Each structure stands twice: as C-alpha cells, then as structure tokens.
Amino acid sequence: SDPDLVERARAARAALGDRAFVLGHHYQRDEVIDFADVTGDSFKLAQRAAARPEAEFVIFCGVHFMAESADILTTDAQQVVLPDMAAGCSMADMAEIGQVEEAWAVLEDAGIAGDTVPVTYMNSTAAIKAFTGRHGGTVCTSSNAQVALRWAFDKVGGVDGTGKVLFMPDQHLGRNTAVLQLGMSLDDCVVFDPRKPGGGLTAQELRDARMILWRGHCSVHGRFSQRNVDDVRAKVPGVNVLVHPECKHEVVTAADMVGSTEYIIKALEAAEPGSSWAIGTELNLVRRVARAHPDKQVHYLDSTVCFCSTMNRIDLPHLVWAMESLVEGRVVNRIVVDADDAHWARVALDQMLALPG
Numbered sequence: 560s561d562p563d564l565v566e567r568a569r570a571a572r573a574a575l576g577d578r579a580f581v582l583g584h585h586y587q588r589d590e591v592i593d594f595a596d597v598t599g600d601s602f603k604l605a606q607r608a609a610a611r612p613e614a615e616f617v618i619f620c621g622v623h624f625m626a627e628s629a630d631i632l633t634t635d636a637q638q639v640v641l642p643d644m645a646a647g648c649s650m651a652d653m654a655e656i657g658q659v660e661e662a663w664a665v666l667e668d669a670g671i672a673g674d675t676v677p678v679t680y681m682n683s684t685a686a687i688k689a690f691t692g693r694h695g696g697t698v699c700t701s702s703n704a705q706v707a708l709r710w711a712f713d714k715v716g717g718v719d720g721t722g723k724v725l726f727m728p729d730q731h732l733g734r735n736t737a738v739l740q741l742g743m744s745l746d747d748c749v750v751f752d753p754r755k756p757g758g759g760l761t762a763q764e765l766r767d768a769r770m771i772l773w774r775g776h777c778s779v780h781g782r783f784s785q786r787n788v789d790d791v792r793a794k795v796p797g798v799n800v801l802v803h804p805e806c807k808h809e810v811v812t813a814a815d816m817v818g819s820t821e822y823i824i825k826a827l828e829a830a831e832p833g834s835s836w837a838i839g840t841e842l843n844l845v846r847r848v849a850r851a852h853p854d855k856q857v858h859y860l861d862s863t864v865c866f867c868s869t870m871n872r873i874d875l876p877h878l879v880w881a882m883e884s885l886v887e888g889r890v891v892n893r894i895v896v897d898a899d900d901a902h903w904a905r906v907a908l909d910q911m912l913a914l915p916g
C-alpha cells in the first residue's frame with residue numbers, strides 16, 4: 560500500500576493511543592489487519608469487544624452487523640466506528656425484521672410458535688437479534704452453532720423431541736449443523752422463503768419440520784461446489800479439504816474438516832509440515848494463512864471465487880480517514896443501535912456468550 564498512507568495511519572493510531580481499540584475480522588485486508596489490536600472470528604470479536612471499557616472509541620474493521628453487536632456489548636460511553644458505512648453483508652440483508660415478524664405470525668397460525676425457539680446467526684441486523692431475545696432464543700456464530708442448537712432444542716423437549724428451531728438467516732449453517740452435528744435428517748429441515756406467502760410451506764410441512772431454515776445464504780461461500788472438492792482431490796493427492804460451514808451442504812459433506820475462520824487458522828497452525836490443504840472461505844484469509852505457513856501447501860478451493868466485497872470496503876484510506884477524524888475530535892460513521900433493540904439484542908447475545916464453551 561501507499562507508504563504515505565501507512566505513515567499517516569501509524570501517526571493517527573499513535574495519537575489515539577489507548578483512547579481507541581481496533582478490532583479486525585479475519586476477512587479484512589492485510590493493510591487493515593496490520594493496525595488491529597485484536598483479530599478474530601465473529602465470536603471472538605464479540606467476546607473481546609467489551610475488553611477495553613476505558614477506550615473511548617472502538618474502531619470496528621469488519622461489517623455492519625459486527626459493529627452493531629460491538630455497540631450493544633460495549634459501555635454507553637464508548638463509541639463504535641465502522642470506517643465505511645457501505646460495509647454490509649449480503650446475507651444479513653436477506654432477512655428484514657418485518658419479514659421475520661411475518662414469519663413468526665405464520666408459525667403462530669400453524670400452531671407451532673409456542674414450540675419453536677429462534678436462533679439467529681450473528682450475521683443479522685440488531686433488530687432481528689432483539690426479536691430473538693424477546694422470544695427466548697439465542698444468537699450463534701459459526702463456532703458455536705452446535706451448542707446453540709442443542710441449547711435451543713433442550714428448551715423444547717430435546718433434539719429427539721418434537722420442538723423446533725427457526726434458524727435465520729443462513730440456511731446452510733443451520734442445515735449443516737443440524738444434519739452433520741446433531742444427527743437430524745435432511746427431511747427434518749424445511750426452507751422458509753420470506754418472499755412467498757406462508758414462506759412457501761404448508762402448515763403441515765411446518766408442523767412436521769424440526770429445523771425451519773430461513774432462505775438466506777452467503778454470496779461468497781455459496782459459490783463453492785462439490786465439483787471444486789472433487790477437482791482439488793484429483794489434482795492434489797492427499798489434500799485436506801477445509802471449509803467454512805456457510806458452504807452448501809454438498810460441499811461440507813465432501814470436505815474433511817469444517818469450521819469458523821478462527822478454526823481454519825488454528826487447523827493450519829496444527830498441521831504437519833509438508834501437508835496439503837484446500838481451503839474454502841474468503842480469499843484475504845486464505846492468502847494470509849498460505850503466507851504464514853510456507854512449509855505447508857495451501858490451495859484455494861476455487862480460484863475464481865473472490866473476496867467478500869463488503870469486507871473489502873474497509874481499506875486503508877477509510878481507516879486513515881476514520882482515525883484522523885477521531886484525532887481531530889470528529890466522530891465519523893458511528894454505529895448506534897436504538898436502546899430498546901439494544902436491550903433485547905443483548906439478551907440474545909449474552910445468552911450466546913453464556914453457552915458452554
């Protein structure tokens with residue numbers, strides 16, 4: 560990156576000192592990660608957001624829903640800044656609170672709302688997390704989806720009972736976790752399409768289901784296919800295929816290992832020198848992992864899949880602008896969740912943070 564800009568970033572970071580705390584998600588660009596005090600997956604960043612209550616500013620290098628969660632979890636005095644407001648998440652955009660409320664009304668009409676626990680993936684708006692808190696559910700991330708689902712099913716009679724989970728908004732994480740980790744069958748899962756009346760399902764289909772999956776997905780991970788796994792296995796004998804659980808069921812089933820971004824990093828740290836890996840997740844992370852392990856062969860699962868375009872919105876110019884503005888006393892791009900939503904979203908986030916490790 561531009562050496563002048565790096566110099567300005569260093570100067571602004573030094574001027575802010577302990578007044579600022581910079582968090583960076585693993586999908587961020589190298590030029591941004593260089594300035595992060597803590598890097599992590601979305602769970603670790605939620606845990607760490609509140610780690611520096613004395614810092615006036617929490618600069619969140621990640622996407623909007625993560626910064627909202629940081630605002631909810633930090634003190635009222637702390638201000639959370641997202642260096643580019645256009646850093647959203649296409650998956651989070653696939654569920655709007657109005658649609659979720661309508662979906663719940665459909666479950667009520669089918670007579671199953673009382674027997675259903677909402678579980679929302681971190682990748683959702685604060686309003687949906689608040690809905691989840693109000694209805695006795697929990698937030699989860701890709702690193703604790705299994706415990707979150709077990710906890711939710713335990714509230715309504717256990718995994719082997721008849722209770723249900725409404726899982727939003729990532730159908731793949733919900734399906735992969737229910738089938739591969741909880742032992743449910745694909746037939747236990749139905750997809751609720753918010754664009755269709757009644758979700759596109761009959762009341763009987765809803766009553767028969769155990770996992771009601773929101774029709775949402777990640778545009779980056781949705782592009783990996785089983786073909787990619789077959790191709791890399793043919794090309795690289797003995798390769799270990801490691802993918803994120805936002806990938807389609809066929810991909811996760813064909814892979815050797817599945818886990819969050821933090822899990823992927825740890826798996827490579829623990830890997831034998833000389834071993835070969837094909838990783839199915841966002842490209843900034845895969846490139847960094849490859850660079851960190853020159854003694855291991857790291858392949859990208861599909862060379863045509865690119866970066867997460869919204870994660871990439873946060874670049875050094877935006878970070879410099881945000882930090883220099885704070886140095887000059889102007890708080891730009893502050894993320895504020897309204898008090899009522901913040902209260903109930905916190906209930907659902909605290910529930911996640913209290914799940915057994």
Ligand code: 13P
Pocket residue numbers: 585599600601602682700701702777805818819820821
């Ligand atoms: P992690 O929870 O693994 O960090 O994933 C977040 C995300 O947005 C993946 O697309």
Ligand code: SF4
Pocket residue numbers: 622647648649650651682777778779780805841867868869870
């Ligand atoms: Fe959202 Fe996918 Fe980007 Fe993660 S990788 S922030 S789920 S669009």
